[in-house]
Amino acid sequence: MEPLAPAHRGVSAMAPSIADNLAAVRDSIAEAAQAAGRDPQEVTLIAVSKTKPAAAVAQALAAGQRVFGENRVQEALGKIEAVPPGAEWHLVGHLQSNKARQVPGKFSTVHSLDSPRLALALQKQAAQAGVNLGVLIQLNLKGEASKGGVRDMAGLGALLQTVLDCPALSPRGLMTLPDPGYSEAETRRHFAEVRGLRDSLRAEFGLGPAFCELSMGMSHDFAWAIAEGATMVRIGTAIFGARP
Numbered sequence: 710m711e712p713l714a715p716a717h718r719g720v721s722a723m724a725p726s727i728a729d730n731l732a733a734v735r736d737s738i739a740e741a742a743q744a745a746g747r748d749p750q751e752v753t754l755i756a757v758s759k760t761k762p763a764a765a766v767a768q769a770l771a772a773g774q775r776v777f778g779e780n781r782v783q784e785a786l787g788k789i790e791a792v793p794p795g796a797e798w799h800l801v802g803h804l805q806s807n808k809a810r811q812v813p814g815k816f817s818t819v820h821s822l823d824s825p826r827l828a829l830a831l832q833k834q835a836a837q838a839g840v841n842l843g844v845l846i847q848l849n850l851k852g853e854a855s856k857g858g859v860r861d862m863a864g865l866g867a868l869l870q871t872v873l874d875c876p877a878l879s880p881r882g883l884m885t886l887p888d889p890g891y892s893e894a895e896t897r898r899h900f901a902e903v904r905g906l907r908d909s910l911r912a913e914f915g916l917g918p919a920f921c922e923l924s925m926g927m928s929h930d931f932a933w934a935i936a937e938g939a940t941m942v943r944i945g946t947a948i949f950g951a952r953p
């Protein structure tokens with residue numbers, strides 16, 4: 710092959726755009742879903758924009774992305790104001806009860822609910838704001854110190870019961886982050902366990918089809934998560950590039 714002219718070399722060395730990355734991620738989601746015999750429409754892509762500027766979110770929005778995830782309320786609020794209308798925001802990171810006031814009306818969904826105290830704080834604020842907030846219970850059944858999440862089955866049942874007693878909160882499902890050191894087999898087993906847990910909670914608590922979400926899968930493992938039933942994948946790096 711002939712060496713590329715300098716101008717072409719310049720073009721080919723350019724980093725792929727956010728729109729390119731999004732298209733590639735959407736293709737991979739569709740492929741993983743089809744391989745698992747699932748409809749790609751069952752999987753919501755959440756573009757995790759933490760540490761990235763509002764301009765990056767605006768580019769993704771212009772490329773058709775609708776749902777964005779942030780892990781810190783404080784950082785997100787400025788972006789929510791700065792981005793053109795049309796984005797829906799999910800909180801995917803740990804939330805302290807004393808910050809609950811800033812969530813309703815800004816975020817549609819919280820993936821990181823992990824205590825009855827936080828549920829009650831969100832209930833109070835959502836009711837005051839006159840909105841309903843979707844919540845997913847974050848699991849941490851291995852008790853990893855570095856993350857939030859419910860650590861045992863008794864805590865999980867008690868928290869779900871609390872949410873069911875909160876009329877301004879809608880329980881939507883479960884969220885998990887597997888140990889990053891897991892092999893593919895271990896990661897998939899973990900995802901499958903969480904799916905089983907969603908199904909058994911649904912039966913035990915008599916929950917309807919709205920309790921369906923499995924928020925699991927990030928840039929490096931979303932294909933495995935989709936194979937194991939993920940309905941929401943939270944993808945940052947593969948869309949926006951590496952974080953500092």
Ligand SMILES: *Cc1c(COP(=O)(O)O)cnc(C)c1O
Nearest residue numbers: 757780801927928943944945946
């Ligand atoms: C940062 C983050 C993600 C996205 O991780 P990537 O590896 O960049 O795709 C997903 N979920 C949570 C909770 C995060 O904090």
